[in-house]
Amino acid sequence: LVGPFVDAEHPAVKSGALDVTVEDLFAETVQSQVEELCEQLPNLKVLLMPSVRDAHSDMVYPQAPLDISDLKAKPGQVIAVGDPGTVRCNDVVIGCSSQDMLKHLSANECTNAKGEDRIGRLATHVIAQRSYYPLYPPPKGSSIDTSLMHAARMAVTPDILILPSDLSPCAKLVNVRQPMETSSAEAPADATSEGMETDVEDAKVVYINPGRLTKGSSGGTFVHVHLRAPDSTQTAGQPQRADKRARVEIVRI
Numbered sequence: 001l002v003g004p005f006v007d008a009e010h011p012a013v014k015s016g017a018l019d020v021t022v023e024d025l026f027a028e029t030v031q032s033q034v035e036e037l038c039e040q041l042p043n044l045k046v047l048l049m050p051s052v053r054d055a056h057s058d059m060v061y062p063q064a065p066l067d068i069s070d071l072k073a074k075p076g077q078v079i080a081v082g083d084p085g086t087v088r089c090n091d092v093v094i095g096c097s098s099q100d101m102l103k104h105l106s107a108n109e110c111t112n113a114k115g116e117d118r119i120g121r122l123a124t125h126v127i128a129q130r131s132y133y134p135l136y137p138p139p140k141g142s143s144i145d146t147s148l149m150h151a152a153r154m155a156v157t158p159d160i161l162i163l164p165s166d167l168s169p170c171a172k173l174v175n176v177r178q179p180m181e182t183s184s185a186e187a188p189a190d191a192t193s194e195g196m197e198t199d200v201e202d203a204k205v206v207y208i209n210p211g212r213l214t215k216g217s218s219g220g221t222f223v224h225v226h227l228r229a230p231d232s233t234q235t236a237g238q239p240q241r242a243d244k245r246a247r248v249e250i251v252r253i
Contacts (some may be wrong), residue, residue: 002098002210003051003083006029013055022055023141031071038073046078049085049100052143061099061133061144062151084132084152091230092242095158097132102165104135104142120172123207125175126224127161130154159242160206160225169211169221171248176203204243210250218253 007013018025034046049065050057060062065080081087084097102122109122112196125134132152138144157176172221228245 001030001034001046001097002049002162003057004020004053004055004098005050006055006105008053008055008059023064026056033197034078035072038077042074042077044077046073047085048078048086049096049098051083055247056213059143060148061142062148064099071176084153086154086158091240092160092227093156093158094160094162095132095154096162097152099133099142099163100165101126101133101135101163102167104139106167107139109176111182116154117172119167119209120174120207121160123163123172123174123205124176126163126241127157127174127203127205128143130157145213157203160208162210162223162247164206164212165209166212167209169209170224171206171223171250173243174207174214176205204241206243206246206248221250221252224251225248 004191006026012018013022016088020028028089034048038044040252048066048068050063052059052063054066057066063083065082068078068080071078079094083099084095088093088094102119105122105125106118109125111121113121126132131149131154133144133149136146138146206224208223210223211224213220226243226247226249228247230240230245
């Protein structure tokens with residue numbers, strides 16, 4: 001689940017018309033429903049990621065995880081992650097950030113490319129730059145703390161990249177050429193960075209923009225990602241690409 005949960009841009013929050021604190025509002029709405037869901041499905045795991053628009057959290061990016069110390073669930077059943085965050089689910093790496101990076105890139109990109117997939121190209125920038133926020137300087141009002149941007153580095157290339165945005169919801173397979181990760185043992189003894197040709201590989205990443213769950217007073221969209229288990233008949237240790245096993249459904253409320 002990706003924030004904002006208590007949107008600071010909501011008219012009732014923005015005008016101060018609430019008769020409860022924003023912390024109590026989160027507890028009464030989101031937290032209580034998560035607790036009820038966890039009780040009904042004891043094997044379920046829930047990940048909570050905040051947003052800089054969350055009125056009950058630290059509104060700065062990169063962002064610390066939410067405080068869920070008083071959430072009633074089995075240990076480890078609900079996990080609070082920072083924004084951005086990278087998690088591994090069995091053999092699949094999932095990267096996510098609530099910051100509307102694609103919208104910011106769209107307003108600042110300069111290109112003469114015609115007929116290309118614009119959204120796919122914007123998502124490629126994020127992966128190729130190995131950063132969840134590769135734009136500098138950030139636009140006004142984005143609440144970016146540049147002194148903390150080391151926390152926005154993309155240490156590994158995710159198999160699935162989730163970037164919620166105000167742009168149209170979509171799911172795309174993007175192809176990124178990047179240097180191959182070579183261990184020091186595999187590198188030549190006399191190798192130097194100067195004059196060397198760097199081996200590259202194609203990384204295929206499933207990019208998803210699930211959209212927003214609500215739009216004003218009406219419903220928005222969310223995403224279902226169905227991931228088939230790895231084929232046990234294949235050679236052990238052979239990588240099985242997630243994009244070959246994934247099906248993404250964008251559901252409109």
